[in-house]
Amino acid sequence: MTQPDNIILVSPWIACAIIGLIITWPLYLLCKKRWYPTSSNDRDTTPPDWSTAPGSAEEKRPSFFHTWDPRFKIATLFAFCFVVVSLDALDTCLAALLISILAVFFSHTPWIRVQKRLVALSGFLTMFLVIMPFTSPAVEQETILLFPLLPTLPFHMYGLLTAVLICLKACSVALLMEPMFGTSSLTISLQALQQIGVPSPIIQMLLLTHRFIYLFQQEAHRMHRSMKLRGFSPKTNMATMCITGNFLGMLFIRSYERTQHVYEAMLSRGYNGIFPIYTQHRISAKDIAITGAWLITGLALLLFDAPAQALWL
Amino acid sequence: MHIADGVLPTSIIFTTYALSSAGIAYSLRKINPDDLPKIAVVTASFFVASLIHLPLGPTSVHLLLPGLMGILLGPAAAFLSVAVGLVLQSILFQFGGLTALGANSMMIGVPAVLCGFFFLRFQGTTLRSNVAGAAIAGGLGTLLAALILAGLLYTSGENFLRVAQLALVAHIPVVLIEAVVSAAAVSFIFRVKPEMLNWSRTLVCTNDAAR
Numbered sequence: 459m460t461q462p463d464n465i466i467l468v469s470p471w472i473a474c475a476i477i478g479l480i481i482t483w484p485l486y487l488l489c490k491k492r493w494y495p496t497s498s499n500d501r502d503t504t505p506p507d508w509s510t511a512p513g514s515a516e517e518k519r520p521s522f523f524h525t526w527d528p529r530f531k532i533a534t535l536f537a538f539c540f541v542v543v544s545l546d547a548l549d550t551c552l553a554a555l556l557i558s559i560l561a562v563f564f565s566h567t568p569w570i571r572v573q574k575r576l577v578a579l580s581g582f583l584t585m586f587l588v589i590m591p592f593t594s595p596a597v598e599q600e601t602i603l604l605f606p607l608l609p610t611l612p613f614h615m616y617g618l619l620t621a622v623l624i625c626l627k628a629c630s631v632a633l634l635m636e637p638m639f640g641t642s643s644l645t646i647s648l649q650a651l652q653q654i655g656v657p658s659p660i661i662q663m664l665l666l667t668h669r670f671i672y673l674f675q676q677e678a679h680r681m682h683r684s685m686k687l688r689g690f691s692p693k694t695n696m697a698t699m700c701i702t703g704n705f706l707g708m709l710f711i712r713s714y715e716r717t718q719h720v721y722e723a724m725l726s727r728g729y730n731g732i733f734p735i736y737t738q739h740r741i742s743a744k745d746i747a748i749t750g751a752w753l754i755t756g757l758a759l760l761l762f763d764a765p766a767q768a769l770w771l
Numbered sequence: 772m773h774i775a776d777g778v779l780p781t782s783i784i785f786t787t788y789a790l791s792s793a794g795i796a797y798s799l800r801k802i803n804p805d806d807l808p809k810i811a812v813v814t815a816s817f818f819v820a821s822l823i824h825l826p827l828g829p830t831s832v833h834l835l836l837p838g839l840m841g842i843l844l845g846p847a848a849a850f851l852s853v854a855v856g857l858v859l860q861s862i863l864f865q866f867g868g869l870t871a872l873g874a875n876s877m878m879i880g881v882p883a884v885l886c887g888f889f890f891l892r893f894q895g896t897t898l899r900s901n902v903a904g905a906a907i908a909g910g911l912g913t914l915l916a917a918l919i920l921a922g923l924l925y926t927s928g929e930n931f932l933r934v935a936q937l938a939l940v941a942h943i944p945v946v947l948i949e950a951v952v953s954a955a956a957v958s959f960i961f962r963v964k965p966e967m968l969n970w971s972r973t974l975v976c977t978n979d980a981a982r
Contacts, residue, residue, distance in 0.1 A: 536869070543870045544781040575865040582775045586934065593933030620930060627777025631869055639862045647862075659799055663811050663855045668863065670815030678819050692826050699825070699948055702834075703955020706820050710843060710956070711964045713816035717809035724808055731804055 465602050468613075523565040523641040527745040528650035534752045535638040539631045541756040548619065550763040551626040557755065558633035565637035575632045583625045590621035644668060649735050662733060670713075670720075678709060773860075773875055774920065776868030779927050787873035787923070791854060794880055798851035802974050806848070810974070813844060814852040818859065825948060832945050837879045838912030838953045841886030842905055843960075845971025849883035850876070874923055882915035887971065894968065901968060902958045909953025910946050917942035 523531065542554045562572055594617025596602075603613040639647050645665065652661045685705070692698045779787070802810065817840055824831040841849050854876045860866040867875055886908040893904040917939050924935040960967050 539776070539869050540781070540784070543777050543779075543784065571865070578865045578867075579775055582773065585937075586778075589934050589937060590930065594930040617930060624775070624777045628775040628868065631776035632865075635862065635869055644863065657799065659804060659807055660795065660851070660855065662807055663814070663851065664858060666808055666811035667814045667818065667855050668859055670812050671818050671859070674816045674819040675822075678823075694826050694828055696951065699951040700955040702823065702825060703952040703957075704959045706823075706839070706952065707956040707959030707963070709816050709820055710813065710839075711960060711967060713813050714964065714967045714970065717812045720812050721805075721808050729808075 465604060465612075467604050521565050521641070522744075522748060523561070523637045525744075526641075526748055527739050527741055528642050528646050529653050529739065530741075530745050530749045531641070532638060532647060532650050533654055534749045535634055538752055538756050539634055541759055542630050542634070543627050545627065545759060545763045546623070547763050548623065548626075550759050551623050551630070553762075554759060555626050555630040555633075558630040561637045562633050565641050567636040567640055571636055571640060572633060575635070576629065579628055579632055583621075583628060586621040586624050587618075591615070591617040593617065594620065646737060649737065650739075652735070658732065665733065674709065674713060677712060681705060681708065773867035774871040774878070774923065776870045778931075779871060779874055779923060783923065783926055784870050784873065787877050789873075791850075791873040791876040791880065794850040794876065794884070795854050798848060801847035802851070806974050810844065810848045810852055811855070814855055817852065818856045821856070825952075827944055827948070832948065834949060834952065835879060835913055835916055835945070836949070836953075837882040837916050838886045838905070838909035838949060839956060840879075841883040841888075841912060842890045842908055842953070842957060843967065843971060844883075844887065845891065845974050846884045846887030847975045848971070849887050850880040853880040853883055878916050878919045878923070881919060882912040885915065886912040891972070898958065898961050901961050902954045905957035906950045906954035910950030912953075913942060913946045913949040917946070 542551075542558075545551050545554060591613050592611050594614040596614065601615040603615070642650075648661050648664055652658055682705075685701070690701060692702075817836060820839075821834055821836055824833045837853070840852060844852050854872075857867060857872060857875050857879070861869055861872055889911070890904050890908045893907070894901055895904070920942075921935040921939045924931045924938065957968065
């Protein structure tokens with residue numbers, strides 16, 4: 459076994475403080491929720507318009523992300539995401555996160571969408587942050603923290619570094635996706651993808667599936683409401699699982715029964731296997747300039763990352 | 772559980788993207804283009820179904836449903852349907868990474884296709900054989916998904932070994948839940964609309980006799 463360079467004994471007080479924080483933080487969040495309950499009475503009771511899927515409206519304040527040719531935008535940012543995930547050094551990852559934050563800021567993305575993305579990531583990333591430092595194998599020249607009462611579980615700083623890098627990369631890609639797909643409507647984004655070279659059946663599937671998700675969500679809500687009215691409350695038992703199975707069965711049968719109607723309705727409106735594209739984009743010098751700037755940023759990140767990679771291996 | 776961005780090394784990311792593209796190409800080749808709208812409608816219902824959370828002790832788990840997707844959509848359409856669902860989850864519903872899309876499609880899509888093949892062979896004509904097939908397919912699908920997840924994490928580096936093991940252990944209750952839920956769903960469908968369980972056979976291009 460390789461000997462680590464530094465072993466730091468963490469004082470019991472600091473350990474107590476960390477454990478206290480870990481315990482009180484979720485409690486604080488719970489209490490906050492209970493103290494400021496969102497009243498169910500003042501919610502919007504007007505039925506939503508299901509003919510248009512939410513999230514497809516364009517933002518009010520245009521930014522250079524909105525005017526950027528969607529084909530260039532998606533291709534460039536997609537490539538940039540791959541650059542970000544291939545980074546290996548702490549400073550380049552921090553730079554990537556900073557770039558993503560700036561991109562979100564300049565694209566006028568609503569904070570709630572960014573928050574949703576980060577909350578969705580948090581579970582997976584917390585798992586890494588908690589588990590990796592304790593389970594990472596020992597490497598040479600690293601610092602180990604030894605907590606009191608946990609002598610068999612050394613806290614590896616190398617493992618923590620790996621976990622932090624993963625978090626930084628995941629957050630920067632998640633943030634970048636908002637300017638990438640949130641600044642033009644889904645239809646335009648998908649048409650851009652088709653023009654880039656994604657096969658048209660996939661684009662059609664995406665558009666149609668997106669259209670029907672909201673319909674079935676509403677249907678599921680309706681079924682769930684009637685289940686609750688009849689006294690259904692989910693627990694960890696056999697009955698809940700069987701009821702859920704029946705619920706899913708009903709949902710699938712309704713969707714299946716709809717398939718034929720949908721197909722016939724589409725045929726009667728002249729569907730012949732292709733969705734026509736009406737929007738035409740003309741490539742301007744500005745598009746190329748922005749694309750070039752992004753690509754140079756990506757290359758710079760890769761270049762600055764290379765020495766760090768050499769150092770690690 | 773979705774794999775987030777930044778976990779997998781670049782080589783694995785490109786490999787999984789290539790394999791998923793091959794899977795989608797296989798799907799597109801096998802199915803009749805006329806059936807695309809129908810598959811899209813059912814995919815949307817699966818998307819909604821995967822948002823359901825079941826309580827498990829103090830926490831809750833959400834259903835992955837690779838087994839049921841394989842059963843209802845069949846091996847031909849399942850992979851395309853999984854990939855479309857994941858792309859939409861990623862770009863619109865803030866779930867799952869962009870660069871990990873290939874890995875995530877492999878994780879749910881491959882078990883779905885295998886379960887589809889399995890159920891076609893095992894299905895039979897009685898309620899009991901259908902329900903047994905569904906239970907096995909449901910459990911097996913989730914187990915395979917967990918194994919692929921653990922495998923992908925493990926190939927990403929030695930220091931992910933423990934995370935991979937933990938992820939595998941955490942999926943054991945989900946395997947059991949999925950088996951029961953799949954069995955209940957198929958039993959319901961068999962009694963209410965049995966022809967839906969044979970629908971996947973008509974989706975395959977080469978099998979024109981069943982159309």
